[in-house]
Amino acid sequence: MLRQGAVLRGCTAFPTIPVLGSFLGRKTRMRTFQRRIAAAIGAALGVDPAPLESQFSTPPDRKLGDLAFPCFLLSKELKRAPVQIAGELAALDLGLEWVSEVTAAGPYANFRFHREQFARQALAEIRSSGDEFGCSEAGAGRTIVIDYSSPNIAKHLAVHHLRSTMLGQAMANIFRAAGYTVVGVNHLGDWGTGFGKLLCALERYGSEDGLTESPLSERDDAITVLNGLYTRFNNEAKDHPELDDEARAWFQRLEAGDELARARWKEIRQFSLARFQQVYDRLGVKFDEVIGESFFEDRMPVVIAELEEKGLLEESEDAQVVMVGEDIPPFLVRKKDGTTLYGTRDLAAVKQRWDTWHFDRCLYVVDAGQGLHFRQLFTVAQMLGWECADRLEHSAFGVMRMQVDGGWAKGRTREGHVVLLEDVLDHAVEKARAVLLEKNPDIEDPDAIAEAVGVGAVIFSDMKARRIKDVNFDLEKIVSFEGETGAYLQNTHVRFCGLLRKSERQGFDPAAGAGAALTTDEDLTLLQELLRFPEVVERAAEEAEPSIVSQYLLGVASAFNTYYAQHRVVDEAPEHAARTADRLALVDRVRVTLRNGLRLLGITPLERM
RNA sequence: GCCCCGUUAGCUCAGCUGGAUAGAGCAGCCGCUUCCUAAGCGGCAGGUCACAGGUUCGAAUCCUGUACGGGGUACCA
Numbered sequence: 001m002l003r004q005g006a007v008l009r010g011c012t013a014f015p016t017i018p019v020l021g022s023f024l025g026r027k028t029r030m031r032t033f034q035r036r037i038a039a040a041i042g043a044a045l046g047v048d049p050a051p052l053e054s055q056f057s058t059p060p061d062r063k064l065g066d067l068a069f070p071c072f073l074l075s076k077e078l079k080r081a082p083v084q085i086a087g088e089l090a091a092l093d094l095g096l097e098w099v100s101e102v103t104a105a106g107p108y109a110n111f112r113f114h115r116e117q118f119a120r121q122a123l124a125e126i127r128s129s130g131d132e133f134g135c136s137e138a139g140a141g142r143t144i145v146i147d148y149s150s151p152n153i154a155k156h157l158a159v160h161h162l163r164s165t166m167l168g169q170a171m172a173n174i175f176r177a178a179g180y181t182v183v184g185v186n187h188l189g190d191w192g193t194g195f196g197k198l199l200c201a202l203e204r205y206g207s208e209d210g211l212t213e214s215p216l217s218e219r220d221d222a223i224t225v226l227n228g229l230y231t232r233f234n235n236e237a238k239d240h241p242e243l244d245d246e247a248r249a250w251f252q253r254l255e256a257g258d259e260l261a262r263a264r265w266k267e268i269r270q271f272s273l274a275r276f277q278q279v280y281d282r283l284g285v286k287f288d289e290v291i292g293e294s295f296f297e298d299r300m301p302v303v304i305a306e307l308e309e310k311g312l313l314e315e316s317e318d319a320q321v322v323m324v325g326e327d328i329p330p331f332l333v334r335k336k337d338g339t340t341l342y343g344t345r346d347l348a349a350v351k352q353r354w355d356t357w358h359f360d361r362c363l364y365v366v367d368a369g370q371g372l373h374f375r376q377l378f379t380v381a382q383m384l385g386w387e388c389a390d391r392l393e394h395s396a397f398g399v400m401r402m403q404v405d406g407g408w409a410k411g412r413t414r415e416g417h418v419v420l421l422e423d424v425l426d427h428a429v430e431k432a433r434a435v436l437l438e439k440n441p442d443i444e445d446p447d448a449i450a451e452a453v454g455v456g457a458v459i460f461s462d463m464k465a466r467r468i469k470d471v472n473f474d475l476e477k478i479v480s481f482e483g484e485t486g487a488y489l490q491n492t493h494v495r496f497c498g499l500l501r502k503s504e505r506q507g508f509d510p511a512a513g514a515g516a517a518l519t520t521d522e523d524l525t526l527l528q529e530l531l532r533f534p535e536v537v538e539r540a541a542e543e544a545e546p547s548i549v550s551q552y553l554l555g556v557a558s559a560f561n562t563y564y565a566q567h568r569v570v571d572e573a574p575e576h577a578a579r580t581a582d583r584l585a586l587v588d589r590v591r592v593t594l595r596n597g598l599r600l601l602g603i604t605p606l607e608r609m
Numbered sequence: 610g611c612c613c614c615g616u617u618a619g620c621u622c623a624g625c626u627g628g629a630u631a632g633a634g635c636a637g638c639c640g641c642u643u644c645c646u647a648a649g650c651g652g653c654a655g656g657u658c659a660c661a662g663g664u665u666c667g668a669a670u671c672c673u674g675u676a677c678g679g680g681g682u683a684c685c686a
Contacts, residue, residue: 054626057628057629059629060629060630061629061630064629068629070628070629072627072628072666072667075666082666105629106629107628107629107666108628108629152686189686191686192685192686193684193685193686194685194686293686316683317683317684318684319683319684321683321684327611327612328611328612328682329682329683330683331683332683332684334684335683335684336684337684339684341683341684341685341686342685342686343686367680368613368614368679368680368681369680369681370681370686371612371613371614371680371681372612372613372680372681372682373681373686375612375613376683396613396614398614398615398679398680399679399680401679410679410680432648435648436648439646439647439648440646453648464621464622464623465621465622465623466622466623468614468615469614469615469621469622470614470615470679470680471621472621474621477621477635480635481648482634482635482648482649483633483634483635483648484621484622484623484633484634484635485634485648487648488634488648488649490648491646491647491648491649492648492649494646494648495645495646495649496645496646498645498646499645499646500645502645503645547623551622551623551624551633554623554633554634555623555633558633561649561650562650562651564645564649564650565641565649565650565651566650566651568644568645569645570645587645608646609646609648
């Protein structure tokens, strides 16, 4: 009914650019280079090179070589022992100028690179996409709808909302970078019987809180007041069941379009959204569409009619349901009082999303506890014969547990109140400011930097592990900025931003280096690691798993920090000018990788801290 | 009861489309700053990859079962 729609544009940080081909696999390193070796092997042995491309791995020890090729697959196809095939490969001339040597080590053929040649070509490859390094066109022509954040109005954004919100935002960024068209939807919880209770509570106790004199929308504490009314209502309803009937009546009034009910609901929705927006702005979260459940109010009858028409709707225990399977409970379409449920609205939403966007995938970034609901929903879509049914995915994530009496439990803290997301952000920012002022007292604009570091640390801590893992909310850990943290990535990024700034003042130009001097093991490790970035992003999209990017970034930062500790980058001696230019070029590409990766995760990269 | 998810170092996790000696961070101990930001780097120590079978030339990774933990299980969202 009320469509807020298209209030925000999506992340524009990653315009798509043409890069490389399709995704190959996790163990893959540097697919263009592997493709060339695979092609050479295929030609020499007379086999299809395509399946070979994903076979490559990294030797356990650099002494063995720079790229490993296990011969087990070829062994099956050629019906010869892998050890023998490895030997044959070692004797071949592949005709690749950047491969200097092939040695057989048991069933492995290990390729050693001609360091100068390889470094030159690798650097060119990494540079080819300029500042959009990491982007690809792997998903070109495909549309992904992502349902994320989706909080209930009239409530605060609590710390556990961070999960759906940031995972979804990161996924949206990642899919866009991989070339997909993305529609990010905030499926606002703005409908349902709960609002009957709320309206009822407002009517009964509102005047006591002075709400008649000072309207809710003019009060900063409006949501807190509403929460109080709601809690009070629920407590009183325990002893007075007739209150629940009254609440149901209010929801029916709301559904029927009663003027007073509608006006109050609309006001609540309005200021809830405004409050959410403050936090979203802080987190850098943007949606393409904000569509509440209320939007589907007049679309549900159409879907229910279709269920009926196809003979799927049944009466059971006075409710209308769809029987979705023997081992799971039925999908509720209408309660016995005739009102609808959120599942009904979800079903209408599936239809609306399909009709509007013809998506290739529709992801629900919702906690794992709702697995059954989505299983039911998807099954109903299947039973309806909807083409989109198998494109629906529940991108489930684990629960956030709070510390309660020495242990960890779902939901609330020991004191029984929710931890507000804003309070967590504030706390992290305060800690970041303290550390910043201690490390770098003369820094310009410490507020902005502390904000980025603090908020970034909170975001990163939530996206470091695979999303299905439960997370224990531990404020101390979140604001610890050492080790595998958001601040570590920021700091690494900042360090070579500073290095590049300084080198520029000294007259060096990172664009001047061609890469031929990047010949140490550490150079090679970094180049190989950097080359993976586009396929890492593609895989993160494929699996809807932002932690793949997080983990990759930690690896890059760690490799760079090791490098940085061992090798002097800027050397002003004229005889080392070429090497300095090459190392600066490498550093510049690490910088771009970290910057883009942080952005994908929804973290603002800093240039100073 | 049934369904879903998890189980890898003291803690938090990576590795899971099968391949060479299972990797990080934190916590503990020992080092590193006349030189590009030490929110950093290096080292030591820490593991019957929950258990038992199976498939395979090869299993932390795939299959089956068991144990433990978490979640869900029709008129809330």
